[in-house]
Amino acid sequence: MNTSPALSVKDVNFSYGAKKALDGVGFEINPGHCTMLLGPNGAGKSTLFSLITRLYDTPSGRIELGGHDIKQDTCKALATLGIVFQQTTLDLDLTVQQNLRYHAALHGLGRKVADARITEELERLGMVERRFEKVRQLNGGHRRRVEIARALLHKPSLLLLDEPTVGLDVPSRTSIVDYVHRLAKTGNIAVLWASHLIDEIYPDDRLIVLHKGRIRATGSVDQVLQTTGTSLIKDAFFKLTQGD
Structure with missing residues (x-):
């Protein structure tokens, strides 16, 4: 340990x-x-x-x-390390799930593990029902929640x-x-x-x-x-x- x-x-x-x-x-x-x-x-x-x-x-x-x-x-x-920058770094034209899947792939997470963690983090942040929406449709607070979820995907x-x-x-x-x-x-x-x-x-x-x-x-x-x-x-x- x-x-x-x-x-x-x-x-x-x-x-x-x-x-x-x-x-x-x-x-x-x-x-x-x-x-x-x-x-x-x-x-x-x-x-x-x-x-x-x-x-x-x-x-x-x-x-x-x-x-x-x-x-x-x-x-x-x-x-x-997980990080949330002051300026948003999400792709506005991708959905919430697409943004998170892309980040998970960068960390070498397989699709099954990635989707399980995406669901887990979005549920904790009250965002799971919005995973198929484009980020452009979200307000500032919800975009921040997505960025926090993204930062936590790789534990x-x-x-x-x-x-x-x-x-x-x-x-x-x-x-x-x-x-x-x-x-x-x-x-x-x-x-x-x-x-x-x-x-x-x-x-x-x-x-x-x-x-x-x-x-x-x-x-x-x-x-x-x-x-x-x-x-x-x-x-x-x-x-x-x-x-x-």
Whole structure:
């Protein structure tokens, strides 16, 4: 049984020319926990996600997914990862099922296994009756549900969410936030959720506050509140992200 963290980031640095985007970033995420990555625009959240997903090369430091080094064992590392990007990446002219079957095939899943998992994930998200509809016909909230289902088809140990509720109405946003938090607990999956919305944080979440490329605080909600001497997350966030 693999007892390694779902994600381990150690002393990672990254620069765009002379501008440092990440400065000595390091943390670990374990299964069964939802970790919220908080930070204002320009904090380095998107850069960090690009390194974890191998869109960018890591020039220094080390990133491991499920105990696999992302540079030395890329395929095994990325096989443990499911991701939902901020911008939709579904084919609008394919049906829900066609989109999911295509993704399952990329992960080497046979048709029988793929269809069983597609049904399973869509049922959990209340979308199974819409599997034959074209994605173009779905609203933003339902498209997000399809993307979450797609990210889970290959049974990843880490789910990465890059501000997935941006632009959604309140009921859709609330439904997705609640679903992902329940998924982390019941599915024993690790979740790293990049957000700048304080109301998406649950009391038992873990927090990573990133500002100007550096981690300013990490730990449980109570630990971050205690560290900052505040009683509300919004006040702690303000205190950690103002000035240098």
